[in-house]
Amino acid sequence: MPTDPRYDYALRKPRLPGPVDHTLAEADIDIGVRLGMYRRLHELRQFGKRAHDLFLQNLVKGTTHLSLGMEAVATGFGSAMQPDDYTFATYRGHAHSLARGMELGPAMAELLGRENGILGGKGGSMHLTDVSRGMMGSYAIIGAHLCVANGAAWSAQMRRSGQVAVCFFGDGTTNIGAFHEALNLAKVWDLPVVFVCENNLYMEYTPIDLVTAVPNPAADRASAYGLESIIVDGNDPDDVYLHARSALDRARSGEGPSLIEAVTYRSGGHSRADPGKYRPPSEIEAWRQRDPIPIYHDRLLSLGTPEGDLSAIEREVAEAIDAATEFAKAGAEPGESSLMTEVYADGGSRWRN
Amino acid sequence: MAELSYREAVAFGIAQEMRRDPSLVMLGEDIAAAGGVFKTTVGLLDEFGPARVRDTPISEQAILGAAMGAAMTGVPVIAEVMFSDFIAVCFDMLANEIAKSRYMTNGQVSFPMVVRTANGGGSRFGAQHSQSVENWCMMIPGLKVVAPSNPVDVVGLMAASIRDPDPVVFFEHKSLMATKAAIPDGEILDRLGEAAVVREGSDATIAALALMVPRALEAAELLARDGISAEVIDVRSLVPLDTRTILDSVAKTGRFFTVEENPRLCGWGAEVVSIVGEEAFWDLDGPSVRITTPHIPLPSAAALEDLALPSVDRIHETVLKSVDSGSRI
Numbered sequence: 001m002p003t004d005p006r007y008d009y010a011l012r013k014p015r016l017p018g019p020v021d022h023t024l025a026e027a028d029i030d031i032g033v034r035l036g037m038y039r040r041l042h043e044l045r046q047f048g049k050r051a052h053d054l055f056l057q058n059l060v061k062g063t064t065h066l067s068l069g070m071e072a073v074a075t076g077f078g079s080a081m082q083p084d085d086y087t088f089a090t091y092r093g094h095a096h097s098l099a100r101g102m103e104l105g106p107a108m109a110e111l112l113g114r115e116n117g118i119l120g121g122k123g124g125s126m127h128l129t130d131v132s133r134g135m136m137g138s139y140a141i142i143g144a145h146l147c148v149a150n151g152a153a154w155s156a157q158m159r160r161s162g163q164v165a166v167c168f169f170g171d172g173t174t175n176i177g178a179f180h181e182a183l184n185l186a187k188v189w190d191l192p193v194v195f196v197c198e199n200n201l202y203m204e205y206t207p208i209d210l211v212t213a214v215p216n217p218a219a220d221r222a223s224a225y226g227l228e229s230i231i232v233d234g235n236d237p238d239d240v241y242l243h244a245r246s247a248l249d250r251a252r253s254g255e256g257p258s259l260i261e262a263v264t265y266r267s268g269g270h271s272r273a274d275p276g277k278y279r280p281p282s283e284i285e286a287w288r289q290r291d292p293i294p295i296y297h298d299r300l301l302s303l304g305t306p307e308g309d310l311s312a313i314e315r316e317v318a319e320a321i322d323a324a325t326e327f328a329k330a331g332a333e334p335g336e337s338s339l340m341t342e343v344y345a346d347g348g349s350r351w352r353n
Numbered sequence: 354m355a356e357l358s359y360r361e362a363v364a365f366g367i368a369q370e371m372r373r374d375p376s377l378v379m380l381g382e383d384i385a386a387a388g389g390v391f392k393t394t395v396g397l398l399d400e401f402g403p404a405r406v407r408d409t410p411i412s413e414q415a416i417l418g419a420a421m422g423a424a425m426t427g428v429p430v431i432a433e434v435m436f437s438d439f440i441a442v443c444f445d446m447l448a449n450e451i452a453k454s455r456y457m458t459n460g461q462v463s464f465p466m467v468v469r470t471a472n473g474g475g476s477r478f479g480a481q482h483s484q485s486v487e488n489w490c491m492m493i494p495g496l497k498v499v500a501p502s503n504p505v506d507v508v509g510l511m512a513a514s515i516r517d518p519d520p521v522v523f524f525e526h527k528s529l530m531a532t533k534a535a536i537p538d539g540e541i542l543d544r545l546g547e548a549a550v551v552r553e554g555s556d557a558t559i560a561a562l563a564l565m566v567p568r569a570l571e572a573a574e575l576l577a578r579d580g581i582s583a584e585v586i587d588v589r590s591l592v593p594l595d596t597r598t599i600l601d602s603v604a605k606t607g608r609f610f611t612v613e614e615n616p617r618l619c620g621w622g623a624e625v626v627s628i629v630g631e632e633a634f635w636d637l638d639g640p641s642v643r644i645t646t647p648h649i650p651l652p653s654a655a656a657l658e659d660l661a662l663p664s665v666d667r668i669h670e671t672v673l674k675s676v677d678s679g680s681r682i
Contacts, residue, residue, distance in 0.1 A: 122456060178415070188410065342460035
């Protein structure tokens with residue numbers, strides 16, 4: 001059989017990142033916000049790495065979908081959002097949950113399936129939710145939650161609450177029907193919703209360009225729904241933050257939805273089961289050089305932040321991750337008493353008399 | 354006391370609740386300006402305005418998603434799926450998202466919402482616009498499932514479904530739309546999970562749902578002429594399921610029949626028959642018998658569709674034969 005470079009991943013032309021935009025250092029972003037984003041980047045990175053380690057120790061079961069390498073997207077948006085805004089995420093939702101302030105301990109405990117998990121062990125890695133912080137859920141079936149985010153935005157619009165719904169999803173989602181239904185309705189109803197496509201170049205194991213009619217899976221579809229085509233550097237928290245701020249402002253002032261494509265890269269595989277061998281090594285290396293954390297570290301140094309302040313943040317986050325791990329490990333396995341609860345709003349699961 | 358058709362009762366029941374709760378909204382295809390393709394929402398746009406009665410594109414996932422997102426953020430919603438067959442195109446929303454999110458989040462979210470849909474055969478619409486799909490929804494933990502058989506129940510169960518804090522799938526039967534009944538004055542509020550004994554009898558219990566209820570009642574009339582006293586139960590609500598009323602009736606009559614419009618395999622009656630078998634076995638004087646549509650897609654031609662759906666004659670003959678043979682044992 002002749003080798004076809006489209007399907008022989010070793011022969012595929014690597015998709016390389018663009019250069020870092022160093023002018024972003026001059027952007028109008030408060031240094032307090034920037035230091036907060038630096039802390040968040042580390043929190044998401046170290047949480048993801050710890051989740052991976054605990055998986056290898058067989059303490060996290062099932063599966064995990066990590067955002068390693070992609071943390072700048074959740075970080076930039078999380079920092080730009082108001083406390084009562086809504087987040088909707090996918091099964092790759094740890095970063096987006098923590099970016100809204102979900103506590104590390106209950107989040108980690110949920111991955112371990114413990115009673116002290118944020119969902120009591122009923123949801124697990126793919127369904128992190130913390131309604132008290134506007135984190136309205138992580139949805140594990142591609143596409144649906146774009147439609148649900150519309151509903152939360154519609155509710156905010158009807159209640160005139162000023163809230164915005166932000167919905168994160170991957171590049172693969174742009175090829176399912178619900179994506180198109182959701183964008184159309186959001187535009188027709190002028191909903192205060194921001195759709196954020198994290199384009200990490202791979203739909204699970206398949207290069208997204210092999211299965212998509214246009215080069216930019218989200219941005220090139222925007223015009224079909226009367227939306228501006230927006231592509232941001234998903235590895236630069238400042239770039240994400242600036243675009244997030246303006247999309248959120250537009251939504252809040254009644255100017256309707258936005259669709260933002262954040263181009264980024266997964267440093268690992270799709271899920272726990274995937275070593276990610278289908279990617280050209282030169283591509284992985286090029287994106288490793290664009291890891292958001294060292295780049296942001298250097299930017300903060302260039303803005304005059306002392307190295308000691310940054311290493312203190314890293315240390316504090318490491319301690320918090322250790323404490324969260326201990327909290328999670330100390331949690332009991334959930335017992336039978338919770339198995340049959342919370343199917344219905346009366347707290348139970350009774351379906352007959 | 355107003356006499357209303359089943360279709361008018363839908364709008365009547367919704368209007369009662371929209372007047373009571375100014376936050377209640379509805380959405381669906383052709384429900385506002387057109388008043389619904391079955392004319393079940395006529396007048397609601399005029400009374401409540403376009404912000405509360407919203408037309409949507411043909412996007413069932415977007416419709417149910419919008420309802421879900423609104424409900425989980427405190428806005429009660431009624432969503433319409435025009436034909437129940439179309440539940441298949443948004444089943445992810447219903448089965449995976451709306452039904453399961455409360456459990457998955459350990460109770461962090463609630464879904465005060467009703468999904469109304471036109472269900473059932475008899476309209477010669479063929480296999481994709483005639484199905485009875487209540488069993489599709491009954492099997493999903495987290496959903497409630499209601500199917501009224503008459504205009505008064507439409508109003509009362511609609512109110513109960515809207516006020517219920519859980520997602521309720523509300524099946525309106527297409528072939529009952531023209532049936533009429535007197536609606537009592539004042540607020541009408543029924544309860545989910547209560548079956549109704551609509552005809553008392555002592556020889557056989559016949560449990561039926563929606564369009565099958567009037568057919569079971571007609572069959573019971575014929576059976577009476579044969580000397581068989583049949584008790585007819587309108588199940589009304591599949592989830593929650595009132596097994597008490599059914600089991601009490603079987604204890605009295607000793608014979609049990611279901612009349613189901615859904616195709617035979619895994620129809621709602623299979624669950625009910627299994628409950629009767631497990632919990633009322635010693636009350637039974639003969640086997641439970643299910644009268645259903647066969648395991649086929651529904652045909653379009655009137656003659657064929659009539660053969661497929663349980664008819665008054667088929668119910669009559671099946672019960673008669675079964676009770677006769679039982680009495681000879």
